Amino acid sequence: MTAWPSGGEISMMRTTRVGAVAAAAGAVLALTSCGGGGITGDSGSGGGDTGDIVLGMVTPLSGSSAAIGPYMKNGAQLAVNEANEAGGVIGRQVKLVAEDGACDPKTAAAAAAKLVTAGTNVSVGGYCSSATLPTLSIFGKANIPMIIPAANSNDLLKDQHKNVFLLNGTGAQQAQAALDFMKKSGAKAIALVDDNTSYSKDITTRTAEDAKGDSALKVVSRESVTAGESDYSAAVTAILRANPDFVYWTGYYQEGGLLIKQLRAAGYKGDVMVADGSVDKQLITIAGKDNAQGVFATMTQTPQTIPGGDAWIAKYKKAFNADPGPYSTQSYDAVRVAVEAIKNAGSTDGTKVITALQAIDGFPIFSGKLKFTPEHTLSEGGFDILVVKGDGFVLNK
Amino acid sequence: MEYFLQLVLNGLFVGAFYGLVALGYSMVYGIIKLLNFAHGDIYMLGAFAGYTMLTIGAGALGGGSLVALVVILIIAMILTGTLGLVLERVAYRPLRSAPRLSVLITAVGASFALEYGIAVLYGPNPRVYPVGFGNAAIEIFGARLTWAQLFMMLVAVLLMVALDTWVGRTRSGRAMRAISQDPKACLLMGINVDNVISRTFFIGSALAGAGGVMAGAYYGKIDFLMGFIIGLKAFTAAVIGGIGNIRGAVLGAVVLGLLESFGTAWLGSEWRDVFAFGFLILFLTVRPTGLLGERVTERV
Numbered sequence: 274m275t276a277w278p279s280g281g282e283i284s285m286m287r288t289t290r291v292g293a294v295a296a297a298a299g300a301v302l303a304l305t306s307c308g309g310g311g312i313t314g315d316s317g318s319g320g321g322d323t324g325d326i327v328l329g330m331v332t333p334l335s336g337s338s339a340a341i342g343p344y345m346k347n348g349a350q351l352a353v354n355e356a357n358e359a360g361g362v363i364g365r366q367v368k369l370v371a372e373d374g375a376c377d378p379k380t381a382a383a384a385a386a387k388l389v390t391a392g393t394n395v396s397v398g399g400y401c402s403s404a405t406l407p408t409l410s411i412f413g414k415a416n417i418p419m420i421i422p423a424a425n426s427n428d429l430l431k432d433q434h435k436n437v438f439l440l441n442g443t444g445a446q447q448a449q450a451a452l453d454f455m456k457k458s459g460a461k462a463i464a465l466v467d468d469n470t471s472y473s474k475d476i477t478t479r480t481a482e483d484a485k486g487d488s489a490l491k492v493v494s495r496e497s498v499t500a501g502e503s504d505y506s507a508a509v510t511a512i513l514r515a516n517p518d519f520v521y522w523t524g525y526y527q528e529g530g531l532l533i534k535q536l537r538a539a540g541y542k543g544d545v546m547v548a549d550g551s552v553d554k555q556l557i558t559i560a561g562k563d564n565a566q567g568v569f570a571t572m573t574q575t576p577q578t579i580p581g582g583d584a585w586i587a588k589y590k591k592a593f594n595a596d597p598g599p600y601s602t603q604s605y606d607a608v609r610v611a612v613e614a615i616k617n618a619g620s621t622d623g624t625k626v627i628t629a630l631q632a633i634d635g636f637p638i639f640s641g642k643l644k645f646t647p648e649h650t651l652s653e654g655g656f657d658i659l660v661v662k663g664d665g666f667v668l669n670k
Numbered sequence: 671m672e673y674f675l676q677l678v679l680n681g682l683f684v685g686a687f688y689g690l691v692a693l694g695y696s697m698v699y700g701i702i703k704l705l706n707f708a709h710g711d712i713y714m715l716g717a718f719a720g721y722t723m724l725t726i727g728a729g730a731l732g733g734g735s736l737v738a739l740v741v742i743l744i745i746a747m748i749l750t751g752t753l754g755l756v757l758e759r760v761a762y763r764p765l766r767s768a769p770r771l772s773v774l775i776t777a778v779g780a781s782f783a784l785e786y787g788i789a790v791l792y793g794p795n796p797r798v799y800p801v802g803f804g805n806a807a808i809e810i811f812g813a814r815l816t817w818a819q820l821f822m823m824l825v826a827v828l829l830m831v832a833l834d835t836w837v838g839r840t841r842s843g844r845a846m847r848a849i850s851q852d853p854k855a856c857l858l859m860g861i862n863v864d865n866v867i868s869r870t871f872f873i874g875s876a877l878a879g880a881g882g883v884m885a886g887a888y889y890g891k892i893d894f895l896m897g898f899i900i901g902l903k904a905f906t907a908a909v910i911g912g913i914g915n916i917r918g919a920v921l922g923a924v925v926l927g928l929l930e931s932f933g934t935a936w937l938g939s940e941w942r943d944v945f946a947f948g949f950l951i952l953f954l955t956v957r958p959t960g961l962l963g964e965r966v967t968e969r970v
Contacts, residue, residue, distance in 0.1 A: 496940070499940075504889070508934075531891055534889075559891045
């Protein structure tokens with residue numbers, strides 16, 4: 274299995290000193306362009322009330338994350354085909370329109386405006402969190418519900434847009450999955466280490482909060498390291514002094530590899546687990562193959578790790594003559610959820626579909642039974658535990 | 671007690687790396703009053719030079735044996751030294767009579783050019799040294815030091831002693847000290863000032879390059895921005911020790927390493943850089959000449 278950074282991280286991962294400035298400038302430009310009336314036309318129900326139901330998808334088809342776009346598009350198309358074969362929904366056919374967001378806020382905002390003009394009824398796209406963020410208000414103004422398959426930054430929820438629903442697990446859910454696994458593996462004293470970025474610190478903070486009321490285990494040490502440095506002896510010495518039997522690292526793979534290497538060199542014998550930003554083969558290379566064996570990871574689901582995913586993979590292969598990748602299943606589910614909501618609402622009116630989405634309870638999707646929380650995030654599932662075996666990560670059984 | 675000793679060892683080990691880089695900073699400042707902000711990137715270049723040689727010549731050199739590593743260390747030092755020399759010739763010498771600020775800006779420019787030049791050549795993703803040291807360690811009163819760490823520290827000390835001997839005992843070392851006091855008078859006395867400055871850049875850069883190879887071999891991961899933070903830390907070390915003073919640079923590096931080690935133990939590891947650079951500000955305001963720096967007399 275190769276590693277795929279989830280949507281929330283990819284922009285941060287590529288950020289350098291210069292990149293940060295450029296990204297910030299890009300975000301500002303994108304925001305001003307939509308504030309300046311980038312969208313014209315009505316702010317009513319989005320698309321037409323007759324003819325095909327249009328599902329719009331902003332996904333990276335060019336740029337640094339171009340590899341992800343086809344996985345998402347095909348996954349969604351598969352569900353569209355199935356819906357149409359079953360006779361469509363509320364007597365109408367479903368059509369998927371994909372636009373390139375390039376994982377870039379400006380491009381994504383333009384793509385979203387284009388989709389609004391094209392009469393999109395429901396948006397089923399969104400990979401990079403930073404690029405998805407400016408599209409929220411564009412779809413929101415047109416009252417178009419968004420079912421976001423991949424992007425999962427908590428920033429997407431900050432403004433509490435009522436049209437935004439996340440199908441990927443969030444930091445809070447990752448923390449819960451991590452804690453559940455720690456308890457299952459009998460950990461008593463855990464150390465939490467982050468790299469001071471918002472994504473990483475979010476997970477450690479939530480894990481610590483969740484662990485507070487628990488009598489089975491205790492957070493004995495919380496450390497933060499500086500990304501970009503090489504020497505983590507200060508953190509390692511502090512961690513070892515607290516004598517934990519489980520260390521959870523929530524940053525990215527570069528620092529994660531170094532941390533694991535230095536923990537083992539310092540004589541740490543207990544368990545180590547990393548979060549999804551560290552699930553990359555490079556983690557094993559940097560840590561050293563011997564040091565990395567048995568390291569656990571919390572990771573969003575990919576078709577290859579989902580129980581019973583084989584039949585689905587075969588179906589996908591038959592339709593597109595290619596292997597599914599990360600977020601293929603989530604995109605497939607996004608379309609199915611959209612179709613279900615339109616069916617229940619009996620209409621493509623934005624407000625009615627949003628109400629129907631909120632009312633969904635127990636609809637089966639890959640990550641479990643779907644029910645949105647009041648914040649419009651998944652109420653269960655979404656994360657798997659992987660383990661390093663040999664040169665790669667495999668599902669922990 | 672073990673904990674205390676472990677903190678001391680951590681501090682000394684990190685201090686050894688800071689010291690190798692800080693020496694070049696301090697020497698260059700001492701001789702031409704230039705803050706060579708590209709110096710941290712020379713360290714990065716050393717790491718990449720070592721990486722390239724190890725990847726290409728891994729078979730020929732018998733994998734990651736210590737002898738091979740020492741040979742690579744020496745070649746990388748010559749390479750980075752030469753590069754430092756070229757950098758001085760191209761970016762700094764034409765500006766020697768220009769205002770101090772222009773040279774400083776060139777140095778920042780050179781730093782970016784080196785960083786992103788390497789990013790173009792090797793890509794932005796990190797590379798991993800194809801050697802690894804085991805986790806074998808010795809226990810000193812309960813504190814733990816791996817053999818690799820011990821070896822790195824020995825190499826660093828050896829290089830520092832060699833430098834100190836060179837500066838203190840040889841003719842060209844004496845010329846260097848003379849130039850740092852009064853370059854014009856040296857010129858009149860028949861010392862080839864340009865030559866000595868070039869030599870200073872060569873030696874300073876070679877030491878930083880050695881630090882880069884050692885960091886690459888020990889930590890394993892290298893990337894094109896790795897010189898940035900250590901460059902700033904080395905600068906801090908040089909200021910703490912008294913910039914321009916060679917023994918001061920080593921002392922400053924050890925002090926900074928220990929301050930970081932104890933500071934993070936006391937405040938938590940997220941405070942490490944706040945603590946380190948806080949000391950930079952403290953020293954610059956309270957004792958700008960550093961621990962060993964001499965009082966600068968007002969020049970007319």
